[in-house]
Amino acid sequence: MPVAAVLEPYVYEGGVHKHGLIIELLEDLGGYLVQSTPAATEINLVMLIPRKDVPLMEELAKNILGKLTRAPLTGTEIAVVSPTLAYHHLPHSACDVAEHLRRDGANTNMLGLARGMGRRVALSQDYERKLINEHDIAVYSFGNFSDCIMNKKPKLFSGVDVPIVATGGPDLSTDDVEGADVYVGGIGRVSHRLRNEGEIDSLDVLNKTVGEVVDKLREEISRDPLAVLPARVMKEIKEQVPEINDVLTPAPITLQLDGMRVKLPFDQFHEKLEQLDLDEDVSLSDVANIMPSKMKDYILIKIRRRSETGFTI
Amino acid sequence: MATLEKFVVETTVEEEAPPYRKIVSDIISDLGMAGRIAKIKVAIRPEDSLFQLVAVVRGVLPQVILKDFAEIQKGDHEGEILITISVEKHLPRLLQILWDRYGRDSLEQPDRWTISLFVDNPEEEIGSLENLVVDDPRRTLKSNLADMAIRVAPEGFRVRYHSLNGNNFIFVASEDTMQKEWIDEAHTMLKELKGDDASGSSA
Numbered sequence: 199m200p201v202a203a204v205l206e207p208y209v210y211e212g213g214v215h216k217h218g219l220i221i222e223l224l225e226d227l228g229g230y231l232v233q234s235t236p237a238a239t240e241i242n243l244v245m246l247i248p249r250k251d252v253p254l255m256e257e258l259a260k261n262i263l264g265k266l267t268r269a270p271l272t273g274t275e276i277a278v279v280s281p282t283l284a285y286h287h288l289p290h291s292a293c294d295v296a297e298h299l300r301r302d303g304a305n306t307n308m309l310g311l312a313r314g315m316g317r318r319v320a321l322s323q324d325y326e327r328k329l330i331n332e333h334d335i336a337v338y339s340f341g342n343f344s345d346c347i348m349n350k351k352p353k354l355f356s357g358v359d360v361p362i363v364a365t366g367g368p369d370l371s372t373d374d375v376e377g378a379d380v381y382v383g384g385i386g387r388v389s390h391r392l393r394n395e396g397e398i399d400s401l402d403v404l405n406k407t408v409g410e411v412v413d414k415l416r417e418e419i420s421r422d423p424l425a426v427l428p429a430r431v432m433k434e435i436k437e438q439v440p441e442i443n444d445v446l447t448p449a450p451i452t453l454q455l456d457g458m459r460v461k462l463p464f465d466q467f468h469e470k471l472e473q474l475d476l477d478e479d480v481s482l483s484d485v486a487n488i489m490p491s492k493m494k495d496y497i498l499i500k501i502r503r504r505s506e507t508g509f510t511i
Numbered sequence: 512m513a514t515l516e517k518f519v520v521e522t523t524v525e526e527e528a529p530p531y532r533k534i535v536s537d538i539i540s541d542l543g544m545a546g547r548i549a550k551i552k553v554a555i556r557p558e559d560s561l562f563q564l565v566a567v568v569r570g571v572l573p574q575v576i577l578k579d580f581a582e583i584q585k586g587d588h589e590g591e592i593l594i595t596i597s598v599e600k601h602l603p604r605l606l607q608i609l610w611d612r613y614g615r616d617s618l619e620q621p622d623r624w625t626i627s628l629f630v631d632n633p634e635e636e637i638g639s640l641e642n643l644v645v646d647d648p649r650r651t652l653k654s655n656l657a658d659m660a661i662r663v664a665p666e667g668f669r670v671r672y673h674s675l676n677g678n679n680f681i682f683v684a685s686e687d688t689m690q691k692e693w694i695d696e697a698h699t700m701l702k703e704l705k706g707d708d709a710s711g712s713s714a
Contacts, residue, residue, distance in 0.1 A: 286666040316667015316686045317560055341665070342530045343557040345523070367530050386530055389537035389662075 205229065205246035205429065207272030207303055208255070212264020214241050223258055227251040230429035232272055233305070233449050244272055244303050246429050269303025270409045273428065273453040276304045277333040281320065281340070281354070283310030291385055292339040294392040295365060298401040299337070299408060305452045307333065307493070317350040327357035329492040334455045335361050335411055337404070338378070342367035342386035352377045361411050365404060380407050415455050425485035425507040426476055428453050431499065434482075435460060438474055439467065457486065457500040464490040464497045471497060477511045485511070517550040517704065523558060531555065538662045542655055549678075552704045553663065561693055562664045564682040565701040568652060571678070575601060575646035583637050592633050592640065594626040605645050656680050679705070 210220055214236060224231055224245055233244040247255050259266040278296040280287035287310070296306040309330060313321050330336045336358055340347050347366045355362050355377035364378040367386020375381045384400030385392070392401060432451045435442055442450050445461050452459040460471065468490075472483035482488065482499070485507050491498035504510050520532040535553055539545050551566040577583070580598040585591065596602060602623075609618055609628065619627040630636045653675050660673060660682035668684035672694055681697045683689065 282666060284666055285662065316665070316669075317557070319667055319686055342527055342534075343522070343524075343555075343665075344527065345557040368524075368527060387534060388530070389534050389541065 204248065205427075206249045206252055207232075207269045208245055208247050208252070208266055209269040209272070209303055210241075210243040210245065210255075210259055210264055210266050212241065212259065212262060214239050216262045217241050217243065217264070219258060219262060220245075220255070220264070223255060227254070230433055232303075232429065232432070232453055235448060244269060246272065269301075271299060271405070271412060272303030273455065274304050274334045274412055275332075275452050275454045275459065276306045276408065277309045277330050277336045277360075278306050279309045279311065279314075279330060279336055279338045279354075281311055281314030281316075281351075283308075284315070286315075286341075286387060287339060290388050290391055291365075294401065295337060295339055295385060295404065298405055302405050302409065304408070305449050311354065314354055317346055320350060320354060322354050322357070324357070325492065330358050331360055332459070332492055332498055333360055334415065335363060335408060337363045337365065337408065340364060340366035340386070344368040344370055344374075347381075348374050348376075361415065363404070363408055363411060379411060382407050412455070419456060419503075422503040422505050423510055424456060424501045425504055425509065426501060426511050428456070428458050428501060431474075431476070431482065431486070431501070432458060434474055434476060435471070439470055441467070457498065459491055459493065460497040460499060461494075462497060463495045465495070468497055471499070480511055514545050515548060515551065517552070519552040519704075521552070521554045523556050535663050538659055542659050542662075544655055544659060547652060547655075550704050552700055554700065555665070557665075560668065560686045562668050562682075562684040563693065563697045563700060564660050564663060564680075565697055565704055566656070566680040567701075567705055568656070568678045568680060571652055572648040574644050574648070576641075577605065577643040577645055578641040580645075581605075583640055585633055585637070586627060588627075588629075590629050590631060590633055592628040592630060592637055594628065594640070596624055596626070599623065601645050608643065608645065657682070660684075 220243060221231060224247065227248050229245055229247040231243060231245050235242040256266050276299055278292055280292040292308060296308055299306050311322050311326055313319065338354065340351050347368065347370065352375060361379045362377065363380045363382065364375050365382045365385040367383065369383040370381055372378060372381045382400065382404045384396065385404060392398065432453060435451060441462060447461050450461045468488055471488050472481065474482040476482060476485065486499050486501045489498050520528045520535060522528045522531060531553065539548065547568055549567045549569050554563045580601060581594050581596040584593050586593040609626065613628060613630065617629045621627060656675060657673055664684040667686045670686060670689050671682070671684045672689055673682045679701055681701055683693050683697050685693070
């Protein structure tokens with residue numbers, strides 16, 4: 199059964215006061231807490247809630263004066279790729295794009311290419327392509343000129359196997375941008391924060407478009423389901439590998455549609471993860487590939503499909 | 512941006528000019544240069560990897576000399592020079608220059624308007640200090656203009672030509688080898704910008 203059919207992604211925004219009740223209820227209902235981000239007296243909880251129990255959670259959130267909103271991009275890790283990390287692209291618009299995607303629950307990584315600028319001279323490196331391919335989706339943030347976007351920049355897509363969403367200023371059709379799965383216009387190079395009405399609308403369109411790509415990926419996964427839900431593996435890691443609680447990054451375990459990134463050193467912890475008990479006589483290495491990530495010395499887990507393992511748990 | 516007499520952005524595809532105009536105006540505002548530029552024209556031909564910017568700047572302010580805003584006299588202690596300033600906005604730049612020249616240990620600041628400087632031969636130093644150039648708006652303007660042009664230009668265009676002749680600034684950038692025609696074209700653009708007063712008003 200597909201992930202989306204059983205568990206619904208939601209984000210809770212509210213005060214720190216009594217937010218423990220939300221977590222308790224979530225555990226009782228059999229849902230999963232994906233990420234918890236406290237900020238002074240406020241807290242954001244990204245969760246997967248069993249669909250039939252969503253009204254219960256909504257009621258509790260209302261009682262403690264919090265807000266529960268659907269976050270369709272929960273459980274995805276998205277690479278926001280900009281041609282470089284220079285001020286031409288950052289913090290606007292690439293960071294604005296990443297921030298808007300995070301509002302819908304996605305985990306984003308900003309990825310500035312070393313030599314992605316320009317037209318003739320633009321190129322990507324093997325390491326960068328491998329890093330992008332570790333994500334669920336790559337969102338490329340381009341500039342204002344249709345000639346560049348149509349004729350020169352698509353070479354940055356080569357070697358990228360994950361779905362590509364390209365953004366840029368001009369209003370082009372997806373067919374004009376060779377290699378991109380979707381093109382979203384209205385988000386080109388700017389030197390100010392994207393906050394005008396038209397700009398926010400374009401970011402909303404981007405989120406919706408990325409959401410559609412995620413839906414397609416989830417549908418594709420549902421045809422040959424994963425041997426185990428990534429959220430469940432995450433829960434087991436939190437229980438069986440206590441060191442993960444000492445990791446200070448915002449998302450120590452970053453969920454992906456078909457796996458996760460565990461932010462622990464590979465050399466020290468890969469054996470522990472391989473032996474992680476999921477069920478009687480089933481350890482994580484039976485249902486997933488555990489490999490070193492290209493990002494720092496992290497661990498990348500990709501869960502195998504039922505057709506490969508012959509069972510689901 | 513109301514202070515600009517003329518502000519033109521031209522691109523090959525007409526619809527792509529307004530977003531670029533916004534980038535130029537944002538950067539001019541960020542650098543606080545709106546009051547310094549009278550006219551500006553930017554032309555971009557992405558298909559040729561060409562960016563041209565010409566601008567006419569307003570009259571440049573004269574140099575700021577120390578004696579213009581400070582009183583310099585001998586102090587009560589041996590080897591002491593007392594500098595009493597009357598305009599505080601030049602103080603950070605003045606301190607930096609004095610620190611670089613005499614070292615931090617030789618300077619004291621009893622209050623925000625006074626600097627005590629200890630040197631070996633105060634008489635000689637007073638003479639040279641009086642004519643010390645604390646700020647040169649022309650130099651600052653030149654570096655600010657170059658900074659603005661580099662920020663405005665597309666990132667990959669790293670082959671650059673720039674000149675500031677009198678009040679006329681020209682900047683050409685590309686990712687390919689610089690061509691003489693492009694620079695000549697920019698000079699013609701500048702001539703047109705200066706001569707065309709149809710839509711501008713004299714400030």
